[in-house]
Amino acid sequence: MLIRIKGAISNCYLLLGEKPVLVDTGAPGDLKRILAGLEAHGVEPKDLALILLTHGHSDHAGCAAELRRRTGAQIALHTGDVPLVRAGRNGVIAVQDALGRVLRPFVDEEFEAFEPDLIFKEGIALEPYGLRGRVLPTPGHTAGSVSVVLANGEALIGDVLRGSLVWSNKAREHYFCNDPELNQRSIVRLAREGLLRCHPGVFGSFPGSELGQFLTTDGGEVMALSGEPV
Secondary structure (H helix, E strand, O other): OEEEEEOOOOEEEEEEOOOEEEEOOOOOOOHHHHHHHHHHOOOOHHHOOEEEOOOOOHHHHOOHHHHHHHHOOOEEEEHHHHHHHHHOOOOOOOEOOHHHHHHHHHHOOOOOOOOOOEEEOOOEEOHHHOOOEEEEEOOOOOOOOEEEEEOOOEEEEEOOOEEOOOOOOOEEOOOEOOOHHHHHHHHHHHHOOOOOEEEEOOOOOEEHHHHHHHOEOOOOOEEOOOOOEO
16 A cells, blocks of 8 residues: 655655555654654554665655664665755755746755665665565656555656646656756666556656656657667
């Protein structure tokens, strides 16, 4: 079971398999929302098998250090974003549009620094943590961005894309992206998975078919599902 826990500016997700896993930890100040979400679904903090971060920005890693203290769960993060959480700062936030310029001061906040317990590079299997699925590197938004692909065809994609504030079941480019070309190739990687539904870090979920609209480059090249332009 996949449960969305809404934070102030981003989503966290509680995955209930043989063991509960928390994906992302919201922004600083979201702790009460997360603990309430766990309690509402009968999960004691000490029962968490893993805290997995899709990337190291403050709106996804903001409560990670405190949640580790309260739960005893290990924090897993891709090596590409370890410098961010060690510093407790977002680093470069590359704005992609006018709205992003407006929002940036509100999302670029410091958070409690920490050292991840499980640092990975190529991705990890989730079976040891009671879930059928795996973590795939999907860099672009940040160097260490990852997505969680579950065996049932659903995926938690962090900030690879966002949902729409206005239209349900629609995907939109994120307001911020450090490497748009690399992010586009990550979208291709997700499209290859044949996903039924994508759950982003911002706003609501959308069908996997929405990924198709992002497979064309600015130059008109169609990105093949191998990840290379054709």
